Amino acid sequence: MSLINVANLTFAYEGSYDNLFEKVNFQLDTDWKLGFTGRNGRGKTTFLRLLLGDYEYGGKISANVGFEYFPFHVEHMEDHTIDVINGIVPDVPLWEIMRELTLLKVSEDVLYRPFDSLSNGEQTKVLLAALFLKENSFLLIDEPTNHLDIEARKLVGHYLNAKSGYILVSHDRSFLDRCVDHILSINKTNIEIRKGNFSDWWENKRRQDHFELAENEKLRKDIRRLSESAKRTSNWSDAVEKTKFGTLNSGSDVDRGYIGHKAAKMMKRSKSIEHRQQSAIEDKSKLLKNIESAESLKLSQLAYHKNQLAELDHVSIYYGEKQVCSDIGFMIEQGDRIALTGRNGSGKSSVIKLILGEKIDYSGTFRKGSQLKISYVSQITSHLRGNLTDYARDNGIDESLFKSILRKLDFSRVQFEKDMSDFSGGQKKKVLIAKSLCEKAHLHIWDEPLNFIDVISRMQIEELLLEYKPTLLFVEHDSEFCENIATKIVKL
Structure with missing residues (x-):
């Protein structure tokens, strides 16, 4: 050791x-x-x-x-x-x-x-x-x-x-x-x-956060009371100072040394009280600084005119002579949250490409609703370049809403001024998810959306999906996320 x-x-x-x-x-x-x-x-x-x-x-x-x-x-x-x-x-x-x-x-x-x-x-x-x-x-x-x-x-x-x-x-x-x-x-x-382990740490953090939030209102009242008291003490201190000079300049027959000494002691005492009050305000304020901001996200998905959005029936997908996957059959209906699972190389991304409408060789029957609007989050983030304002404009999404979602996902305002190529892997993935949340769609398809994304943001996204219950097809290897979110599992 x-x-x-x-x-x-x-x-x-x-x-x-x-x-x-x-x-x-x-x-x-x-x-x-x-x-x-x-x-x-x-x-x-x-x-x-x-x-x-x-x-x-x-x-x-x-x-x-x-x-x-x-x-x-x-x-x-x-x-x-x-x-x-x-x-x-x-x-x-x-x-x-x-x-x-x-x-x-x-x-x-x-x-x-x-x-x-x-x-x-x-x-x-x-x-x-x-x-x-x-x-x-x-x-x-x-x-x-x-x-x-x-x-x-x-x-x-x-x-x-x-x-x-x-x-x-x-x-x-x-x-x-x-x-x-x-x-x-x-x-x-x-x-x-x-x-x-992580669960031990998270449970301890939750208890700590709960304690801090429970104390929050009390602390705010204490801080407000201390601030008002500090202000009164400061005013009193100023009044003492004026009294001293007023007495010394009045010309009355009093012990000016005694008055000056007493005024100085009162001044010192008031400054000491004011200093302790300010220290108390700072100490109480520090107790609130480690609670992570995790505001609720929102999702507005379009309603489709039919219950069934897409269907694969005995579908096999090929790249040239190579068969990637075979005999796949499942249906996507409104409200489904489908986890597409399987080992790497089993064809998950190929199935997604087929549903997205990319040109791909397959056999069997594939049906997709007409005028179906899909919002897609890709595995790949390397294409992200330039600033967020231009990215929002180029993708036809509301810039204010887009940046508001990123703020809720823990983006600081200084990030808005940076080039996206300088973002961390997790921050780039959040850009793609925020874009998807801004898009009006009947179906969301997310391919490994959580790569590099921090735990607290993962929990925010889970809460969003459980609250708004969008129609979603996703590939994700975070087993806890899959267990919490999926209403159906399709294993390749």
Whole structure:
């Protein structure tokens, strides 16, 4: 066991008006399995980069271990997988590689295939195996679940649970519960560490938030009373000062020294009271600063003139000679919230493309209602460029509503001035979801909408869908989200 000490850590990006971290202090044990959580844009990945020494910062980070970051950058994707692993961990015995791959249920034949021929899920597992072959390192694992289906997430969660000595960034609640024993959270005003898994941390936060909200009205009254008292004290202090000078200038036959001394004591006392009142106001105000803003979202979906929106009957989809999926049959009716599930590569995105109207080869029967309006959220965010105002105009959505939704999803106003290409992965995904919420549609289709999105925003979106009950077809690997939202499950 060794310790990582963070003392007075202060950091801001060049050109930024505000510090991302300011005089942050905490201590980590290198034997912990540490879950790292916080809303998008709070600095989780930045903190990992600071540990790696990628940026200059104020304060001090001291550790007796080296740091390794996941995901690794693979420069030559065409290389065989065994060569990619040896490039990351040279001279590691083959039996050790096979031990890790077996735990992750990756077959031996992938070692002798080009790395770029592996699925995204296989690539993730291979790079995780290489990561844990590193010795004497504290591992920084940044969102490994984004390319893993539900079954793979369970498997990787159990794999990580058998390991130790890492920080894991993930927004998947069930995944975190499987494999962490401490939570490091970036809150609105501080960074804190708590023992336990994510559910333990969340329950504690809920209790704390409930306490703060219950005290809120009382605190506001106290603050108002203290403010009025401070104002009266300040007025009294000024009156004492005027009395002193008035008495001293009156010319009456009194002990001016005594009056001046008494006035000075009263002045000092009033200033002391005023200072204590201001301190009390500040202390009470601080109690309200860590409650996360999670205002309700709204969705207005168009009603379709028929109950049935679309139907697939014995549908098989092809890419050239290759059959992607076969004999699919389901119906989309108004009010359905359908989770499209299956392993990576089972054809989920292909089914979505068919329903969206993209040109795709298929057999069987596919019917879609005429004049059906669909709002689509893609997996891909790399196309987002430019500012939010132009994006709203180009997509024909109401700019005020669009930005209001983003504010509720924890966008600060300064984000509105930035180019979208500089947004975090989670912030880009929120742009696509906010756009979809602004669009008038009969059917919403969301393809992995929660990738990179923070836990609190996920819960906001869940509450939205449960309240407004839109017709929705979605692909999502967050098992808790699926259980909470889906009225039907179609497994490919």
